[in-house]
Amino acid sequence: MREGPGRERNVPIQGALDATKRADALRKLASGPLDVLIIGGGVTGTGAALDAASRGLRVGLVEARDLAAGTSSRSSKLVHGGLRYLEQRDFKLVKEALRERDLLVAKLAPHLVRPLPFLYPIYKKVVERPYVGAGLVIYDAMEGTKRPVPYHRHLTTRGALKRAPSLKADRLAGAMMYYDAQVDDARLAMTVARTAAAHGATVVTGASAVALLRSSDERDAPVIGARIRDEETGHLHDIRATRVVVCAGVWSDLVHEASGVRAGYQVRMSKGVHLVVPRSAIDAGTGMIVRTEKSVLFFIPWGDDRWIVGTTDTDFSGDRSEPTATAQDVSYILGQANRVLAKPLTSRDVLAVYAGLRPLVADPEPAPGLVPTDVADKPTTKLSREHVVDAPLPGLVSIAGGKLTTYRLMARDVIDVAVNDFPREVPPSVTDQLPLLGADGLAAVRAGAQRLAEDYGLSVPAVEHLITRYGALAEEVLGLIRADKSLGRPLAAGYPYLRAEVVYAVTHEGALRVEDVLARRVRLLIESPDAGVPVASAVATIMGKLLGWGRRQRAQETQRYLDLAVATGQAIRPPADAIAPAEGAEAATTGAGAADAAAAKPGAAVAGAAERAAGKASRAPIPA
Numbered sequence: 346m347r348e349g350p351g352r353e354r355n356v357p358i359q360g361a362l363d364a365t366k367r368a369d370a371l372r373k374l375a376s377g378p379l380d381v382l383i384i385g386g387g388v389t390g391t392g393a394a395l396d397a398a399s400r401g402l403r404v405g406l407v408e409a410r411d412l413a414a415g416t417s418s419r420s421s422k423l424v425h426g427g428l429r430y431l432e433q434r435d436f437k438l439v440k441e442a443l444r445e446r447d448l449l450v451a452k453l454a455p456h457l458v459r460p461l462p463f464l465y466p467i468y469k470k471v472v473e474r475p476y477v478g479a480g481l482v483i484y485d486a487m488e489g490t491k492r493p494v495p496y497h498r499h500l501t502t503r504g505a506l507k508r509a510p511s512l513k514a515d516r517l518a519g520a521m522m523y524y525d526a527q528v529d530d531a532r533l534a535m536t537v538a539r540t541a542a543a544h545g546a547t548v549v550t551g552a553s554a555v556a557l558l559r560s561s562d563e564r565d566a567p568v569i570g571a572r573i574r575d576e577e578t579g580h581l582h583d584i585r586a587t588r589v590v591v592c593a594g595v596w597s598d599l600v601h602e603a604s605g606v607r608a609g610y611q612v613r614m615s616k617g618v619h620l621v622v623p624r625s626a627i628d629a630g631t632g633m634i635v636r637t638e639k640s641v642l643f644f645i646p647w648g649d650d651r652w653i654v655g656t657t658d659t660d661f662s663g664d665r666s667e668p669t670a671t672a673q674d675v676s677y678i679l680g681q682a683n684r685v686l687a688k689p690l691t692s693r694d695v696l697a698v699y700a701g702l703r704p705l706v707a708d709p710e711p712a713p714g715l716v717p718t719d720v721a722d723k724p725t726t727k728l729s730r731e732h733v734v735d736a737p738l739p740g741l742v743s744i745a746g747g748k749l750t751t752y753r754l755m756a757r758d759v760i761d762v763a764v765n766d767f768p769r770e771v772p773p774s775v776t777d778q779l780p781l782l783g784a785d786g787l788a789a790v791r792a793g794a795q796r797l798a799e800d801y802g803l804s805v806p807a808v809e810h811l812i813t814r815y816g817a818l819a820e821e822v823l824g825l826i827r828a829d830k831s832l833g834r835p836l837a838a839g840y841p842y843l844r845a846e847v848v849y850a851v852t853h854e855g856a857l858r859v860e861d862v863l864a865r866r867v868r869l870l871i872e873s874p875d876a877g878v879p880v881a882s883a884v885a886t887i888m889g890k891l892l893g894w895g896r897r898q899r900a901q902e903t904q905r906y907l908d909l910a911v912a913t914g915q916a917i918r919p920p921a922d923a924i925a926p927a928e929g930a931e932a933a934t935t936g937a938g939a940a941d942a943a944a945a946k947p948g949a950a951v952a953g954a955a956e957r958a959a960g961k962a963s964r965a966p967i968p969a
């Protein structure tokens with residue numbers, strides 16, 4: 346929505362993505378040739394934009410919807426090596442991911458990425474403790490001795506129950522304690538985009554690449570840009586670029602197919618579902634990871650009041666823009682959780698459900714050396730989480746696979762390929778030395794929380810909340826409150842978000858729609874049992890003042906959010922039985938497409954979704 350420093354005079358620094366200036370940014374993109382045009386504004390695309398811009402290239406990024414609207418807002422939100430991948434002997438992936446985790450925690454994004462302890466309960470003392478213990482020794486050793494997170498520890502049964510009283514005591518034979526990290530995934534992708542803008546990238550959301558531009562009609566003609574549709578106006582723009590980089594996640598195949606490009610890989614979509622439950626439903630002071638038959642289940646603390654529990658891993662072939670959970674998905678997660686919890690979780694505990702699609706790499710006919718050849722028949726749990734870069738045509742590079750954790754490496758790799766044979770010399774990636782916006786000055790802002798609270802007439806927890814979300818940029822949000830005291834009021838009762846954050850989301854974080862604010866800038870869509878619907882109209886009013894919406898458009902934008910809340914609320918509650926079975930639910934979700942087929946049944950929809958969307962539901966759990 347704006348250009349970074351050094352491109353134009355009178356442009357504010359700090360990489361503000363100002364949605365009120367979106368039209369200017371789009372004009373700018375269309376006006377001159379770029380070095381690199383990135384398609385897709387998930388964590389991979391924003392990472393690629395940052396990598397390229399910080400190497401001195403002229404960069405544009407187009408995102409069809411909103412930053413992180415795809416998979417990058419729907420993950421488990423862990424920045425981790427992936428203990429599970431160790432078991433699959435994917436040592437390279439684990440080692441790289443651990444290094445990235447530590448870099449993010451210690452240097453690049455300490456305001457966003459926080460260490461998190463995990464308890465791994467053990468049930469077969471003789472077999473499991475040495476096995477898991479050895480795995481964790483490797484996990485720790487791969488990280489090295491310079492580490493921002495503690496080493497793993499062995500716990501007795503008593504020690505495990507002290508930390509997690511909710512665990513079933515029978516059969517428990519102790520536990521291991523190890524560390525990983527967590528992040529608000531959507532905030533990470535958006536902050537990476539802002540950091541790219543601060544280095545000169547032009548970022549435009551609501552802009553879809555509808556076709557690749559070619560230098561001639563020949564089949565193998567080089568790609569010289571992309572035709573973009575402005576989703577706000579329907580206008581088409583041709584954007585020229587020396588390199589086009591496709592970072593479209595599960596949409597990659599569609600981008601390739603739209604222009605008749607045969608890429609060397611195909612994406613295989615795997616759906617993962619998470620439940621959000623109140624913190625009070627599970628008594629534990631740490632995250633937990635438990636084995637399931639095919640994979641693992643995480644219990645991840647989310648903020649002060651919630652747990653995220655998941656996930657599933659099933660083949661998917663439905664609508665990729667808004668994947669939904671099915672009743673079977675919910676039952677499966679509850680069933681797996683209840684294998685280890687003394688007090689079973691019930692559907693009544695479920696505050697929200699969300700689903701995301703992993704863009705895993707699969708290819709029945711891969712280009713030599715590009716991807717494994719035997720993946721087409723593998724279950725998605727067994728597919729590698731490594732990424733693949735392909736250059737199917739001159740001028741075009743494409744990437745898929747990977748993880749949120751390794752976004753920086755993915756970005757480096759794809760831009761390395763993009764600038765291979767570039768008309769001028771391009772320096773190597775420097776992003777391992779580039780803290781994201783909000784990281785610099787963090788310690789001083791944290792130390793000054795009390796003073797800031799006094800200066801701005803807010804409580805210390807309110808200021809700490811802002812620092813947790815914006816790091817050193819919290820002062821920019823506070824500046825809005827100084828100018829207009831009413832913006833210091835809470836956005837929704839019982840939640841820490843302030844009205845100023847809605848303004849900031851528009852003027853600095855590129856939010857164009859009510860959904861962008863409630864689903865991704867603040868996370869009420871997944872944190873609140875009413876999905877934030879009761880405040881949608883207030884959000885539309887605040888946004889409308891900045892974006893010039895009249896009464897009709899405010900109503901439309903509010904309605905649009907209600908529709909989304911209805912759509913995503915459809916599998917909040919499993920059918921009839923309130924307590925999920927402890928075993929045997931797995932079969933329902935491991936068969937390819939089984940769960941998604943069930944979603945099509947009318948009975949899978951939840952009657953309460955409509956009342957949730959209408960804002961009639963209170964914070965109390967919705968009865969099944």
Ligand SMILES: Cc1cc2nc3c(=O)[nH]c(=O)nc-3n(C[C@H](O)[C@H](O)[C@H](O)COP(=O)(O)OP(=O)(O)OC[C@H]3O[C@@H](n4cnc5c(N)ncnc54)[C@H](O)[C@@H]3O)c2cc1C
Nearest residue numbers: 385387388389409415416417421423554594617748749750
């Ligand atoms: C359930 C689940 C749990 C996960 N948990 C973790 C985890 O804990 N830790 C971890 O490291 N990783 C995790 N992952 C993986 C991680 O979330 C993904 O690898 C990552 O978010 C993918 O990012 P991306 O940018 O490649 O794709 P996306 O985030 O999907 O971005 C692609 C973007 O391209 C845009 N787009 C598509 N077509 C076009 C077009 N024609 N023009 C313009 N834009 C377009 C889309 O709108 C979208 O925003 C998880 C994934 C899932 C599904």
